[in-house]
Amino acid sequence: MKRILIINPNSSEEMTRDIQDFATLYAENEAEVVTAKIEDAPKFIETYQDEAQAAPGMTRLIQKNQKHYDGFLVACHSDPNLDLMKEISHKPVVGIGESSMHSACLLGDRFTVISATTGSIPNKEALARKYNLGKQLTSVRPLDSVTGAVDKLDLCERVSRDAIDEDGAEVIVLGCADLVGTSFELQGRIGLPVVDGIASGLSTLLGFINQALFISKVRRYGGHV
Amino acid sequence: MKRILIINPNSSEEMTRDIQDFATLYAENEAEVVTAKIEDAPKFIETYQDEAQAAPGMTRLIQKNQKHYDGFLVACHSDPNLDLMKEISHKPVVGIGESSMHSACLLGDRFTVISATTGSIPNKEALARKYNLGKQLTSVRPLDSVTGAVDKLDLCERVSRDAIDEDGAEVIVLGCADLVGTSFELQGRIGLPVVDGIASGLSTLLGFINQALFISKVRRYGGHV
Structure with a gap:
């Protein structure tokens, strides 16, 4: 093993x-x-x-x-x-x-990364550029920008829908290890492939x-x- | 299963x-x-x-x-x-x-694709650009450019060594399904990671x-x- x-x-x-x-x-x-x-x-x-x-x-x-x-x-x-x-x-x-962003490119043309905080947006963007995947990264959407929802999945659903409607996202990348285990249910809710970093x-x-x-x-x- | x-x-x-x-x-x-x-x-x-x-x-x-x-x-x-x-x-x-070229980017900074024929070079280059991996593709090296060697592995070793010495290759990608099964031995010979497309x-x-x-x-x- x-x-x-x-x-x-x-x-x-x-x-x-x-x-x-x-x-x-x-x-x-x-x-x-x-x-x-x-x-x-x-x-x-x-x-x-x-x-x-x-x-x-x-x-x-x-x-x-x-x-x-x-x-x-x-x-x-x-x-x-x-x-x-x-x-x-x-x-x-x-x-x-690197793994989740490269994988996302095989599943659709443009991906959105859900980040935990607004503060991590520029680093995520710089990371995508470092890997030369900057063109496929259509947006980074932070969870702390959403008010109201308290449940992690509800938060992810809200930012994912904004990413689809406003940024043309085709794939969602869970941009924080803290979101581990939510991809399957999120996929079911939004109908897009959701890439979990750990998986x-x-x-x-x-x-x-x-x-x-x-x-x-x-x-x-x-x-x- | x-x-x-x-x-x-x-x-x-x-x-x-x-x-x-x-x-x-x-x-x-x-x-x-x-x-x-x-x-x-x-x-x-x-x-x-x-x-x-x-x-x-x-x-x-x-x-x-x-x-x-x-x-x-x-x-x-x-x-x-x-x-x-x-x-x-x-x-x-x-x-x-797509899979082998994206994978190569996680294993080193620059990769060389070994192609079967000189004629397939421009299409390989265009493919890497299509995937936005053009910067990491340092060269395409065709097997039919080598004279002398007849064994498939010897051919691959020869073009790989040229790619390392002349193009700064860090990773080799086997750019033809026909080369399936040669990656392990080629890795042993040249000391670089060799990505087999099928695997x-x-x-x-x-x-x-x-x-x-x-x-x-x-x-x-x-x-x-």
């Missing part, structure tokens, strides 16, 4: 548990999955300072666990320190941001492991080889 | 058998896989005329098998008629070109099926809904 370490780059115990529960169910017969949080990181990653604060803990986690796992998943949708992780890891590393990332990572693929160690992620 | 129909858009019996053999091994415990060829298509798809000739047969294949399969894989690396297939199918459809496409499609994802039916692939 394959072994996957999911790195939750923040220190939230609740989010770590939610990711673990969903990932265990999702990967069930294919992989043993362990989710670890970063103790000295903030409870939520939004800024580049948050990201920098998570870097040492994430680095230690990869270095300590190189031999014990077949692959690593970075489970925060802003893909914090993903390039660094790819540089230091000898096993495949996937970010849920997408796990699926991509398992595929890479099955194909014996690894992060290229020439040029960009070569480090001091 | 999931059921996947692999559509080989050409009429080559040999290539169909090679794809079937590899796909059966690769998907083994996860899916039942059937490969079908297109009788009235050319033996090899290179030009837009070849593509057009394959369209009616591919359309019939999807229409006849909508209910019998959980997903469809278009197994030619130029992704012939993929938009059309996405428009008419109610089940997820993946092309091995990548199957893996992506299985992931979509597991995530209950489908092709968006609003806007681009809406057709006459």
Whole structure:
């Protein structure tokens, strides 16, 4: 059985548990999955300072666990320190941001990312541009822009409908690991494909492991080889 | 057990058998896989005329098998008629070109596509641009440009080494379904990740099926809904 370490780059115990529960169910017969949080990181990653604060803990986690796992998943949708992780890891590393956005491009022409906060919009846009997927990203819609609804699913439904009506969204990407487990019901409500980062990332990572693929160690992620 | 129909858009019996053999091994415990060829298509798809000739047969294949399969894989690396297939199918459809090129972007910064013929270079370049992956595609290297070597693996090794030395390739994408099954050994020889279209496409499609994802039916692939 394959072994996957999911790195939750923040220190939230609740989010770590939610990711673990969903990932265990999702990967069930294919992989043993362990989710670890970063103790000295903030409870939520939004800024580049948050990201920098998570870097040492994430680095230690990869270095300590190189031999014990077949692959690593970075489970925060802003893909914090993903390039660094790819540089230091000898096993495949996937970010849920990159995986979910690339996948969305195969399911429709334009996608909208639902983000947790208004503050994370520019970073999401910059991330899509970094991956050269800026043209397919039609909008980022933050949940904290909606007033009234309190239920997570209702919130997602409201911003998704706005994305469809106003931005021409064809695919919805759940842009926060905190939304894990809501994609199936949201799909049923809005009729568009909804990409969950954790499911997408796990699926991509398992595929890479099955194909014996690894992060290229020439040029960009070569480090001091 | 999931059921996947692999559509080989050409009429080559040999290539169909090679794809079937590899796909059966690769998907083994996860899916039942059937490969079908297109009788009235050319033996090899290179030009837009070849593509057009394959369209009616591919359309019939999807229409006849909508209910019998959980997903469809278009197994030619130029992704012939993929938009059309996405428009008419109610089940997820993946092309091995789009899947392998998007995957390559997660494994390194720049990829080279190995194509079968010099004639297919411009179409490959156009395909990468269509997917907005033109910047990551550093070169297309055709096998028929190499003289001397006769073994398929030796040919691939030669063009891969040129791609590394001259084009800065970090990842190699096998740009023809005919190269199926050579990725593992080629990886061992050159030390770079080598993405096989069939393995990548199957893996992506299985992931979509597991995530209950489908092709968006609003806007681009809406057709006459």
